[in-house]
Amino acid sequence: MKKKHFRCDVKEFDCKAECCKSISTKPVLGVGDFIRIREHTGELVSKIWLEKGNTRLVYIPEQWGENNLLLTLGLIHEPCPYVSQDDSCKIYEARPLVCANFPFSLSHSKRMANYSNLGCMNGNISQKQKEYSRKIKAVMKSEMRLDREFFWTKGPQLFRFKTVSDICKIAEKLEGLLEKNGSWVTDIRRQDALKAFSELDEILKNVASSKAAISTQELGSIMEPILFVYLGECIAEQLENVAKARKHEYHETTREYYKILNR
Ligand code: SF4
Numbered sequence: 312m313k314k315k316h317f318r319c320d321v322k323e324f325d326c327k328a329e330c331c332k333s334i335s336t337k338p339v340l341g342v343g344d345f346i347r348i349r350e351h352t353g354e355l356v357s358k359i360w361l362e363k364g365n366t367r368l369v370y371i372p373e374q375w376g377e378n379n380l381l382l383t384l385g386l387i388h389e390p391c392p393y394v395s396q397d398d399s400c401k402i403y404e405a406r407p408l409v410c411a412n413f414p415f416s417l418s419h420s421k422r423m424a425n426y427s428n429l430g431c432m433n434g435n436i437s438q439k440q441k442e443y444s445r446k447i448k449a450v451m452k453s454e455m456r457l458d459r460e461f462f463w464t465k466g467p468q469l470f471r472f473k474t475v476s477d478i479c480k481i482a483e484k485l486e487g488l489l490e491k492n493g494s495w496v497t498d499i500r501r502q503d504a505l506k507a508f509s510e511l512d513e514i515l516k517n518v519a520s521s522k523a524a525i526s527t528q529e530l531g532s533i534m535e536p537i538l539f540v541y542l543g544e545c546i547a548e549q550l551e552n553v554a555k556a557r558k559h560e561y562h563e564t565t566r567e568y569y570k571i572l573n574r
Pocket residue numbers: 318319320321324326327328329330331413414429430431432
């Protein structure tokens with residue numbers, strides 16, 4: 312039967328949950344998402360973050376400017392640590408807001424069009440689906456306000472990649488961090504960061520020799536594992552504090568979210 316509107320059902324569409332595994336669909340999470348995952352799994356927020364989290368550098372030129380990337384929180388995504396062997400989501404009832412809203416997104420206007428070819432969407436977005444997405448986005452916006460007030464208290468952290476020398480400065484600043492901040496870093500994270508360092512090195516050499524243009528997005532992906540090692544422990548502490556001290560602030564938005572999901 313022809314689907315009237317989008318439904319994420321990996322079994323029905325036999326898509327092998329590609330959206331939960333692909334590098335091009337990495338989710339961005341907020342503090343509320345980590346609190347809900349903690350309540351669902353019983354793990355500490357800091358443990359979830361250090362074991363399964365990742366820094367995310369978001370590229371939204373229309374919002375942040377051509378060469379800027381916004382630092383935010385995310386999950387490892389190749390694949391996501393919450394994908395089961397049978398391709399279902401282990402935390403489906405408490406899944407992050409962006410996952411519930413996928414393939415719609417909060418601020419990237421082209422996002423929906425980019426994914427309208429997914430089998431599950433059938434190229435057809437119904438009024439009901441738009442309404443559902445509008446409600447989820449309203450919860451996202453409320454939680455982004457809470458995150459700005461309690462978590463990102465120094466305002467949005469933008470990383471600027473305007474010139475090669477900007478990147479060199481960042482790379483220099485980060486060099487040696489594995490020795491300084493390395494005690495909590497697992498071997499896999501360490502390897503990822505070292506691999507990223509060598510990729511960065513290669514890009515810088517190419518750019519210096521051929522004056523090739525640098526893609527801000529590509530650089531962002533390379534910098535993410537490096538920044539995780541650099542900032543991960545400090546973010547873990549801040550997440551744990553906010554999740555404990557401000558739990559009640561996220562209670563109302565969580566109630567609204569679960570109402571939308573019919574929980
Ligand atoms: S959004 Fe569609 S293609 Fe992606 S995992 Fe869900 S059902 Fe599969």
